Amino acid sequence: xxxxxxxxxxxxxxxxxxxxxxxxxxxxxxxxxxxxxxxxxxxxxxxxxxxxxxxxxxxxxxxxxxxxxxxxxxxxxxxxxxxxxxxxxxxxxxxxxxxxxxxxxxxxxxxxxxxxxxxxxxxxxxxxxxxxxxxxxxxxx
Amino acid sequence: xxxxxxxxxxxxxxxxxxxxxxxxxxxxxxxxxxxxxxxxxxxxxxxxxxxxxxxxxxxxxxxxxxxxxxxxxxxxxxxxxxxxxxxxxxxxxxxxxxxxxxxxxxxxxxxxxxxxxxxxxxxxxxxxxxxxxxxxxxxxxxxxxxxxxxxxxxxxxxxxxxxxxxxxxxxxxxxxxxxxxxxxxxxxxxxxxxxxxxxxxxxxxxxxxxxxxxxxxxxxxxxxxxxxxxxxxxxxxxxxxxxxxxxxxxxxxxxxxxxxxxxxxxxxxxxxxxxxxxxxxxxxxxxxxxxxxxxxxxxxxxxxxxxxxxxxxxxxxxxxxxxxxxxxxxxxxxxxxxxxxxxxxxxxxxxxxxxxxxxxxxxxxxxxxxxxxxxxxxxxxxxxxxxxxxxxxxxxxxxxxxxxxxxxxxxxxxxxxxxxxxxxxxxxxxxxxxxxxxxxxxxxxxxxxxxxxxxxxxxxxxxxxxxxxxxxxxxxxxxxx
Numbered sequence: 001x002x003x004x005x006x007x008x009x010x011x012x013x014x015x016x017x018x019x020x021x022x023x024x025x026x027x028x029x030x031x032x033x034x035x036x037x038x039x040x041x042x043x044x045x046x047x048x049x050x051x052x053x054x055x056x057x058x059x060x061x062x063x064x065x066x067x068x069x070x071x072x073x074x075x076x077x078x079x080x081x082x083x084x085x086x087x088x089x090x091x092x093x094x095x096x097x098x099x100x101x102x103x104x105x106x107x108x109x110x111x112x113x114x115x116x117x118x119x120x121x122x123x124x125x126x127x128x129x130x131x132x133x134x135x136x137x138x139x140x141x
Numbered sequence: 142x143x144x145x146x147x148x149x150x151x152x153x154x155x156x157x158x159x160x161x162x163x164x165x166x167x168x169x170x171x172x173x174x175x176x177x178x179x180x181x182x183x184x185x186x187x188x189x190x191x192x193x194x195x196x197x198x199x200x201x202x203x204x205x206x207x208x209x210x211x212x213x214x215x216x217x218x219x220x221x222x223x224x225x226x227x228x229x230x231x232x233x234x235x236x237x238x239x240x241x242x243x244x245x246x247x248x249x250x251x252x253x254x255x256x257x258x259x260x261x262x263x264x265x266x267x268x269x270x271x272x273x274x275x276x277x278x279x280x281x282x283x284x285x286x287x288x289x290x291x292x293x294x295x296x297x298x299x300x301x302x303x304x305x306x307x308x309x310x311x312x313x314x315x316x317x318x319x320x321x322x323x324x325x326x327x328x329x330x331x332x333x334x335x336x337x338x339x340x341x342x343x344x345x346x347x348x349x350x351x352x353x354x355x356x357x358x359x360x361x362x363x364x365x366x367x368x369x370x371x372x373x374x375x376x377x378x379x380x381x382x383x384x385x386x387x388x389x390x391x392x393x394x395x396x397x398x399x400x401x402x403x404x405x406x407x408x409x410x411x412x413x414x415x416x417x418x419x420x421x422x423x424x425x426x427x428x429x430x431x432x433x434x435x436x437x438x439x440x441x442x443x444x445x446x447x448x449x450x451x452x453x454x455x456x457x458x459x460x461x462x463x464x465x466x467x468x469x470x471x472x473x474x475x476x477x478x479x480x481x482x483x484x485x486x487x488x489x490x491x492x493x494x495x496x497x498x499x500x501x502x503x504x505x506x507x508x509x510x511x512x513x514x515x516x517x518x519x520x521x522x523x524x525x526x527x528x529x530x531x532x533x534x535x536x537x538x539x540x541x542x543x544x545x546x547x548x549x550x551x552x553x554x555x556x557x558x559x560x561x562x563x564x565x566x567x568x569x570x571x572x573x574x575x576x577x578x579x580x581x582x583x584x585x586x587x588x589x590x591x592x593x594x595x596x597x598x599x600x601x602x603x604x605x606x607x608x609x610x611x612x613x614x615x616x617x618x619x620x621x622x
Contacts, residue, residue, distance in 0.1 A: 010209050011179065011552040012341070038270050060408075061395070068388050075329045075381035078271045105271040112270045113582045114553075115339030115622070117384040118233035121391065121408035122209030138209055140233045140384070141340040141553065 002029035003036075006136075010122060014114075014139045021132035023059075024086040027066055027096070030135050031084050034067055034119075035102075037139060038074065040111035044082040046101030054096045062094040063126050063135060067119040070100070074116070078105040114141055142183040144168060144175075150605040153198070154187055161191040161406070166199045169539070171601045174203050174593065177550060181207025182214075188406040189217050193414070194224020196480050196487060200539055202494050203601035204548030204593060208232075210409035213493035214548060218540045219415060221475060221486045225403065226420045227412035228394065228427075230490035231473050233387035234338075235427055236434030237378030238309075238469040239495075239517035239545075241528065242445060243364040245461030246371045246453070248348045248617065258346065258452050259577050259618040265444040266344055266375075267336045268622035269579030274335030276440055283331045283433075284319040290432030291439040291467075294334075299443035301458075306506040308467035309496060309514075312435035314474075318425035323389045326426075330382020330433060335440030337377045337622040339579060341546075341587055343522060344375040344441070346618035353613035359530050360612050362512045363465045372614060373445055373462075374526055376519045377622070378471065380437060383430035390423040415488050424473070431472055438467055465528070466515035470495045470545035476504075478540055489540045497531035497543035497608045516608050518599060519546045522576065523569060523589030525615040527599050534606035543608040544599070547592035556591040557582060569619075578621035587621060 002019050009015035016033040020026030035041060052069055056062035073079045081102030089095045105112070117140040126135040142159075144152040144166075152175055154166040166186040170178060182205050189211055190199040196218045205214025210229025217230055251258065267274060276299075278286065286293045291312025292305050305311045337344060349370040354360050365372070379386075394411035397419040398404075403412060413419040442464065446457035453460060473490045480487075498505055498514040505514055513530040520526040524547065535541050551559075562581030565588050569576050578584045602608050 005554050007554045008552045010181070010207050011549045012206065012213060013209060014553055057396075061392070064392070068392075071388075072325055072329055072381075072385065074271050075333070075384075076325070078273070080271075107269070111580075113580045114586070115270045117338075117340075117381075118388050120209040120229075120233075121411065122229075124408060140209060 003033035010138045013141050016137055018135045019132065023088045023133055026133040026135050027063065027086050027088065028084045030063065030067060030137060031070055031081065034070060034116060034139065035080055035082060037114055037116055039080050039113055041082055043111040044080055045103050046083040047103045049099055049101045050079065052098045052100060056094045059094055059126055060124060062096055064119055064121065064124065066096060067137065071116055071118060080105060116141060142187065150601055154183065159187045162187055164190050164195050164198045166190045168201045168205065169601060169605055170203045171597060174597055174601055178205065179207050182212045185212040186215065188410060189215060191406060192217065192225055192227060192410065192412060193403060194219040196220060202544040204544045204546050204598045206548050208492065210407055211492045214544065215492045216494045216540055216542045217490045218478065218487040221415050221488050224415055224488060225412035226415045226424055226473055226488055227410055227490065228387050228391050228423065229409045229411060230492050231427065232471040232492050233384045234378035234471055235383035235386060236431035236469045237471040238434060238438065238467060239374065239376050239519050240438045240442065240467040241465040241517050242373040242442060243461060243463050243465050244371045247367060247369040248371060249369065251346065251371045254452050255575055255618050258448065259575050259620060261448045261452060262344060262445065263577040263620050265448050266441050266620065268620060269339055272336045273332040274440060276334045278331055280327060280331065283327060286436045287319045287322065287429035287432055288317045289313055291435035294436045294439040300439050304439065304464050306508055307464040308435060309469055311506065312439065312467065314428045314431050316425060317428040317432055319429055321422045321426040322386060322429050326382055326385035326389060329385045330380055333380040333382065334437050335444060336380060337441065338380055339583060339622040342377045342622035344620040345616045347372050347374055347526065347614035347616050349612055350615060355610040355612065359512050363515055363528065364463055365612050374517065374519060374614065375441060377437060377441065379430040379434035382433050386426045386430045390426065393419060427473065431469065435467065466517060468495050468517050476541060478536065487540065491542055493545045494542045495545045496541055497535040498541055499531050499533040499536060516543055518544060518595065520595035521547050521589045521592040522587050522616065522619050522621060524595055525613055527595065527610060528612040528614065529608040530611055532606055532609055535608060538605065539607045543602045547595040547598060549591055550593050551591040553586040556588055557585045559590065560585050560588050574616050574619060576619045576621060584621055
C-alpha cells in the first residue's frame with residue numbers, strides 16, 4: 001500500500017502518511033487513504049467518472065483542496081472514488097486536472113465505514129523524499 | 142513541558158514555557174487525569190495561549206485530548222476588539238452538541254419493546270457515510286433555516302412551541318448571514334437535516350436508576366422525576382454544511398493572516414482578527430452552520446417523537462417527550478466576563494467544552510433561570526452519561542464553561558486493533574445494551590476502553606466547582622453513527 005495509517009496522532013481523528021514516486025502518485029495515494037477510511041476499497045467499483053480541476057498558490061494548498069473536493073463530492077453528490085488519473089502542473093500557480101472513477105453511496109451494497117468531516121492542516125506536510133514525495137494528513141472524523 | 146499544580150484540580154503552564162505565549166495555560170484535572178493527559182494537549186493549549194487577544198489563560202478541560210489546532214476540551218476567550226477568531230478553535234463540526242429528551246416511561250415499559258424501538262430509530266434517523274434526511278428543502282428555504290435555526294423547523298411543524306426555550310440560545314443564534322456561506326456549503330448540507338452523522342455521534346436510550354440522582358430538586362426542574370425513568374440522548378452537529386463552512390474559511394484565512402501579519406504555530410490555528418471583514422464573514426457563516434445544527438437536532442427530535450408514538454401507540458405529548466435541554470460544545474460566542482476587575486466583551490471559543498451558566502444568568506430562559514443551565518455530558522457508548530448544572534464559579538474561573546464528554550485516551554487505529562466491533566456488540570448485549578451501528582469498524586473505535594472514565598471527568602469539574610452533578614444516566618439502547 002502506498003499509504004499507512006498512523007497510531008496515536010490526534011487520537012479522535014485519523015492520520016495517514018502517503019508516498020509516491022511522483023506528485024500524481026502521492027495525490028492518488030492520499031485519495032485512496034481518504035476513501036479507505038470511509039469504505040472498504042475492495043467493495044467499491046469504478047462505474048462512473050467525474051472531472052476535477054483545481055488550482056492553488058502552493059502545493060500544500062493544492063493537496064488540501066484535492067482531498068477537500070473528494071469529501072465535498074461524498075456529501076453533495078453521494079459519490080466515493082477508487083480510481084484516479086491525475087495530472088499536476090506548476091506554472092504561475094499549481095494546477096491539478098483529474099478524472100476520478102467510483103460509484104454512488106448505496107447502503108445495501110457498499111461496505112461503508114466512517115464518515116470524514118474534513119481535511120485539517122494539523123501536522124499537514126507534503127515533502128520531497130529520496131524516493132519521490134511523501135504527504136502526512138490528519139482527517140477530522 | 143512543566144505544569145504546576147496551583148490549586149486542587151488546576152494545573153498551570155507559565156507564560157515562559159514557550160516563546161510567544163501571551164497568557165499562561167491551565168489544565169483542569171484530578172491528579173489521576175492529569176497524569177494520563179496526552180502530551181499533545183500541552184503542546185496545543187500552549188499554542189492557543191499565543192493567539193492574539195487571548196484573555197487570562199488558555200484552558201483545557203479534564204476530558205481534554207490531542208485534537209487538531211486547539212486541543213479537544215479547549216476554551217479560549219478573545220477580546221472582541223483586539224483578538225482573533227479561529228475556525229480551529231471551534232472545529233469543523235460547528236455546533237456539534239447534545240440534546241436530552243425526557244419521557245414519562247420507565248425501564249420496565251421500554252425493555253420489552255427496546256429492539257423494535259432501536260431498529261425503528263435506526264431507520265428514522267439515518268446515520269453513517271453521506272446520508273440524507275427525509276426533509277426536502279429548496280435553497281431559499283435552507284437559507285431561512287440558517288437564520289432561524291430550530292425555530293424555523295418548529296415553524297414548519299416539526300416540533301412543539303415550547304421546544305425552543307429548552308435550548309441554548311433558544312435554538313437560534315443571532316447574527317447569521319447566509320450571503321457569507323458558499324454555494325458548496327449549501328449544496329453539501331441541504332439534504333442532511335435530520336441525520337446523525339458518524340464517528341462518535343450517537344443516539345441513546347438511557348435510564349435513571351435509583352441512587353444516580355445527586356440533586357433531586359434540579360432533576361425535577363428538568364423533568365427527571367421518577368425512578369427507572371427512560372430518557373433519550375443524542376450527539377450530532379451541523380453535518381456536511383458546517384464541515385464545508387469550516388473548510389472554506391480555513392482555506393481563506395491562510396492569505397488573510399499574511400495580510401494581518403499574524404504568525405501561528407500550527408496551520409490549523411489559522412485565524413483572522415474578529416473585527417476584520419474576514420473574521421466577521423466567518424462568524425456570520427459559522428452562526429448559519431450553528432443554527433443549522435440546532436435545526437438538525439430538532440428534526441431528529443421530531444423523528445424520535447414519531448417513533449416512540451408509533452411503538453407505544455400513544456401521542457408523543459402523552460408520553461411526555463419534552464426536551465430537557467440542548468447544548469452546543471463546538472462554537473464561538475460573544476459573552477461578557479470580568480477580566481482584571483473590568484467587564485469585557487469576549488469571543489469565547491469552546492471546542493469540546495460546554496457552556497455552564499449559573500442560576501440567575503440573564504441569558505437563561507425563564508424555565509431554568511432559578512436552577513441554572515442544564516449541561517449535558519455524553520459518555521462513551523458503554524459507560525453512561527451525566528446531566529449537570531452550571532455554576533457561578535464557572536463564570537469566574539472558566540469563562541462560563543465546563544467539560545463536554547469522556548475524552549478519548551486511545552486512537553481509533555489502536556482501538557480497532559484491541560477489539561472487534563462484533564465482539565463488542567455481543568459484550569454490550571450481555572450487559573443489557575442493544576446496539577445498532579452503521580459499521581462494525583466504527584463500533585470498535587468507540588469502545589469504552591478508548592475513553593477516559595466519565596465519572597473521573599465529572600468529579601474533576603465538580604471538585605473545581607465549574608458545574609454540579611444532577612443525574613447519572615445509563616444506556617440500554619444505542620444507535621452508533
